[in-house]
Amino acid sequence: MSEFRPTLRPVLGTKQAVSSATLKLSPLPEGTIIHVLARPGEQDMAPFLESLPKAAGHAVRPVSPGQWFIVREEQMPHQEMKSLFAALEPRATGVDQSHGRVRIRIEGKMAARALSKGTALDLDPSAFPVGQSAVTLIGHIAAHITRVGSEAFEIIVLRGFAESLWDDLARMSLEFS
Amino acid sequence: MASLVPCPHCGQRPKEEFTIKGAALTRPAAGADASDWFDYVYLRDNPRGAYEEYWHHTSGCRRWIVLTRDTVTHEVAASRDAADRPRSEART
């Protein structure tokens, strides 16, 4: 069946974006997410990851000590990913999470207020500035939050929970939509 | 504090983001005799006051941490990553 072309089925494909003057909730394309795990004792690899030649158009998100996500809008070809993984060794291991995790964007004046209905993070810009990431519970679902703009957040969640989290975020946004 | 837990990596986080294992004891060496193992697995000092225990930031950074917490006031005196060996390996 070498003529068969498998088709991607985005998990939030059927979800309608929530949009109002003060809040916008939208699914991000299922592009590339690579989980980078440094070996124990390895020093901060963020600069190295930022500098990766292949990293053009990538963003690096801290996850936890010695762990990062590399994210980008487009899918990464198999070979390109293989060579990226090779470039990481032996300092770190790369694990493909492009399908294991899904990205959602929530932005607008009320985005932080809406998120506060789920997370205990203090989202005041003084405590959670642009570029900062954290893994936290949103309601009952664990997710990775990054402030990507003064009033914009990117949320990364496990694929299996993506629909539930989306529905929760939509409910949390109701007041502002 | 058992309401907000100071994660050495993530700062103050709510209890529900964590999984609690219990007494932070040092696992005996492979060849240790049965009584050491029994002590490690089953016996607890269960003190009133300062207590070292393992918490896991399950819905956060997923690191295991060691909290030094008071079992009467719930105040947390210290919090460190479990991989950072305590000053003394001596079992309490």
Next chain:
Amino acid sequence: MRYSAFSVLLNGLRGNRNWASAWRQPEAKSHYDVIIVGGGGHGLATAYYLAKEFGITNVAVLEKNYVGSGNVGRNTTIIRSNYLLPGNNPFYELSMKLWEGLEQDFNFNAMVSQRGVLNLYHSDAQRDAYTRRGNTMRLHGVDAELLNREAVHKMLPFLDFDNARFPIQGGLLQRRGGTVRHDAVAWGYARGADSRGVDIIQNCEVTGIRLETGHVTGVETSRGFIGCNTLALAAAGNSSQVAEMAGLKLPIESHVLQAFVSEGLKPFIDGVVTFGAGHFYVSQSDKGGLVFGGDLDGYNSYAQRGNLATVEHVAEAGKAMIPALSRVRVLRSWGGIMDMSMDGSPIIDRTPIDNLYLNAGWCYGGFKATPGSGYCFAHLIARGTPQETAAAFRLDRFQRGYLIDEKGQGAQPNLH
């Protein structure tokens, strides 16, 4: 003074001026045959049965606070004998049988009310587990019924049968299970023991255990030294602290378990119901409050208070089980300190010190076990041999590998 309808009538007509004190406030003697540490339910029950069943009356119960100031006054008042393992079930059934005759026995109305305990199941696996449990009960002659969804619906139509995340498939029912007015249990045993000569000494904290050549000679207390031939510890919640005074380290952790009561309501729910898809169990007191609880906070604690995360966790399970609870208001929450043992089952045994006896590790089985625990502990102290239904509650079972692990969670107390 014996309590009866007549005595209530008579004293009522005399303006209730002649009621005697329910128990004396004696000064401690210098020496007793038996000293029991802990004036909670188990300690008082032990004293009561020592005096009544085994004729040992030169007994003191030492309580650091007031009678019943521990978990006997801080629980959700449930009694049941629906245990899974042969090591547990006969003991809790003995306790149940004692509950059934208790009030006439100690002449105090503790409002023993057998309105049934129903454990809901939501999956085939839970159903099978309850089938196994129910059959253990039946094998021991304990009443048990496995209800299907329809039968549960008929019994409790207001549970969530329409919109549940984890639909109710049925439940395991023990009709003889129910509730008891918790404080009255402590008071009834205290009054019963006192009337048989036991000295109940409140505000008397044990600060040390005096040992001579591996033998207990007495206890140091906030009221001075008191000697004894036999020392019996029934200080659940603080077992580790008291045992440490004798140099013993126990397979026990102290954890806080919260309980709650709602505003008073006209009859809303009759028996006890436990949720199978979350941590929630509820009954309604004779006063009208819904009394409910859930899971441990999960951390070691000696503070009789918990935190909000657990409160919300319990409330969520409650409304998931009974949607109509939504507008019912919760009045008060409190915490009890559980003696959580390493396999979830209790200890009633001798100790390496020959005249020191231990009653501990009740986890949250403590209240329902009160009469059985008192009787079996008294039996052990009086006869030197374990009462047959409590024979498995050995202190050395952990070391020897004969565990009684109902939940199969292993050596992690906060999971039992």
Next chain:
Amino acid sequence: MSSYRLPKGGLVDRKAPLSFTFDGRPLQGFAGDTLASALLANGQMLVGRSFKYHRPRGILTSGAAEPNALVTIGRGGRTEPNTRATVQELYEGLAAQSQNRWPSLDFDIGALNGLLSPFLGAGFYYKTFMWPAPLWEKFYEPFIRKAAGLGKASYDPDPDSYEKSWAHCDLLVIGAGPTGLAAALTAGRAGARVLIVDEGSLPGGSLLSDSATIDGKPAADFARDTSAELQSMPNVRVMMRTTAFGWYDGNVFGAVERVQKHVRDPARHLPVERLWRIVARHALLATGAEERPLIFGGNDRPGVMMASAMRTYLNRYAVAPGQATAIFTTDDSGYALARDLEAARVDVVAIIDSRPSAGVDYRGKARLIREAVVCRTKGRKAISAIEVHRGGRAETIAIDALAMAGGFSPIIHLACHRGGKPTWSAEKVAFLAPSGLKDLDLAGAAAATTDLAACLAEGAAQAKAIVEEFGWSCPPIVLPKVEGTEGTHASKPLWSIPGVKGKAFVDFQNDVHLKDIGLAVREGYSHVELAKRYTTNGMATDQGKLSNVNAIGLIAKARGVSPAEVGTTTFRPFYTPVSFGALTGPHHGHQFQPVRKSPLHDWAKKHGAVFVETGLWYRSSWFPRNGERSWRESVDREVVNVRQNAGLCDVSMLGKIEISGSDAAEFLNRVYCNAFLKLPVGKARYGLMLREDGMIYDDGTTSRLEENRFFMTTTTAYAAGVMNHLEFCAQALWPELNVRLASSTDQWAQMAIAGPKARAILQKIVDEDISDAAFPFLAAKEVALFGGTLHGCLFRISFSGELAYELAVPAGYGESVADALMEAGKDHGIMPYGVEALSVLRIEKGHVTHNEINGTVVPADLGFGKMVSGTKPDFIGKAMLQREGLAAPDRAQLVGVVPLDPKQSFRSGSHILAKGAAAALENDEGYVTSSAYSPHVGSTIGLALVKRGPSRHGEEVVVWNGLHGESTPARLCNPVFLDPQNERLHV
């Protein structure tokens, strides 16, 4: 006469009339009214019946402490019993019902209990109802239960929504009265993040009831202007209708916001209540004080009211309590009330002051009776007269309303929630907050400061100190000028009143009266906790806000000690009751827990799957087809088809963990009880993971994809637990090992393709050669699909006992690949199969799951004894596994079991008895862990854990299920019912 609305004044909006009903009677109020003020304005003084004696009760307070005026409001799923009329805001169409009366509020049969009261004293029920024993449950108790309780809850589900939210601030101010407003203003102007919460609908607290002027304008206007300034600050958040109900560890406060409890038709996009968890760097309690009742005969009669409440109704709601009022006071607050009443042209007949002299100079018209007490009231459903004692002389004075001022108790509730004990101040005649509290202070009346100007100053000063501590610089404080108020000096405690006649209530709602307290002390229940529990004093819905301190005073008097020695009962959350709805937020019904969806969920759906909840997942149980009349038919078909052709099963929810690093193999060697060090690259191995206590924790296959890269699978149920456990081992036990763990459960759509035709089907989409030679049993590797357009992992492992593979592909392509496999297998008769069929297949093969791995079995119990490495120096569980009990000869161990008569059946959970043995616990030999109908065997088969099981193959036993009245003769046998030589795996 009765209460009525004054022609002018108050903060109600007379241009906005509101209609409401009480017990069906249509009444009118104004916007700004509470239900209580509106009832009083309509002359409705009788609002409820008491708990035990069903005495007529009126409105006692104007706030949260109200013990009497509890009503049921709302209809259907919005029914709210026990609602305090004193805090419920009036809205158009509000329907209120009185409670605990039958047939009507005016004529209540229950009132007969009053006649029996001599026999219904404290704890009477502990002394009787014991004979004959059976009657307790059959008669006495049902009667008591029916009589007890207050309002009636509805069984209808709640139509409204709730939510939760977090908030963070530098300073949390609790209470927006004078003290709180001054504090918030000071901290806000300094630039700190301030959150101020108040349970009321308007900021101002006592200012709204005060006739004083501040900087020349009415106190209420000062409150309005101050809150307006606060609202305008970006760093300040004012939250009204929000009650802080609890103080928790970490300086976290629980609060509930009543977003839409003051409207008839809640807007759909907003919750009716919102639960807040507020994280505060510091908190200031400005919660004010509660006035204490006085304990004289008939102090519960409608028309008797707290002095401060009467003043609130008068000044804030323009409601007069009556036409001839009297004031019974022990402090100066009574005189302020007298002045305001007279200003409103309400006749004050007398002021009865228990003290020889007042701290203020009263110039009003009322007759002033010093060193006197009210010892009883008269009247039926409303007060008509009081009996005043002065010296030896008694005098009856006709009145229609009585105010009582027994002194003030600071509201320190929250400050005591974390274990601190209140301290008694003889000087202030009050219990004060525990000393040495961390990150929390009290100010104003909550700290027993009573003078208005002093409260404003104290609030500002405390806030200044706090924010300066945090490093803000505070602009100088300008205190406003307060006029028209006198300080109310501490009252002279008057715990019990000489010559009291009739029932003098301490706890109004629970009908605990003076004699009950005395009785409790006499009977030995003199410890404050015992007295509470014995008399139920302080256990009503108001949690003793009005009664506790008076009870303590009475106990102290009876015991001849000071209140300090008696101490208080424990203050516990909640300050005022909180609804389940608020505590639950959105997490109920289907939202109780999130749903975790397999990437193949919709694929299964389109093949007609019946789903079942498995943890948070939904798994497909079976795939019914037209003409199949029962689930058994479908499952049998799926099972037979796997054995004859091939089936496709979604196993995506198995836990998957990628383990890498140069020590990965060593790591696995320590976490599994069997050997993994030498597992070849390209091979999978079944592994058993033990707990440190030697019991089996979980099982699964782990494959070595590269020298230093492993792919572990876990059971679905334990996936999360295993990951936590492995992280514990890697981080806490052996941080020196170079190993990294990544959960990739959600990355892969995983399919089991099982059956004799599996290879033929799979080969159509897999590029590599997967012949038995090239890809034998337990082979594992990364493969290319569809000519290299997609890459995945292929494992030749089998749960069914057939030739089988598990294929993992990127989740987003899962459905597409499953479609391709169904297409490729069409001619081979491929069918989807669900977990029910999977279960039958594995039972036939004797494979265990968590039905058997029940947390109390060691490897040997399940026939895995030989797997346990004897050579490895260490692995989790090794040491404890050596205990004698875990090798005891009579341990329950795994066997198969079949009914002697194939037509007979048995269920999981049935117990095993020796043939002929009586059904008794001492004869219990074990139990059936799993059972199913086996098309292969042609009968029900089961797996069981039975004492000495392996040595008893062939023995006849009885499978006993007393719950269903079943007793099935059966035979123990080898647990492997199919292909014990594993030939089918290797084709």
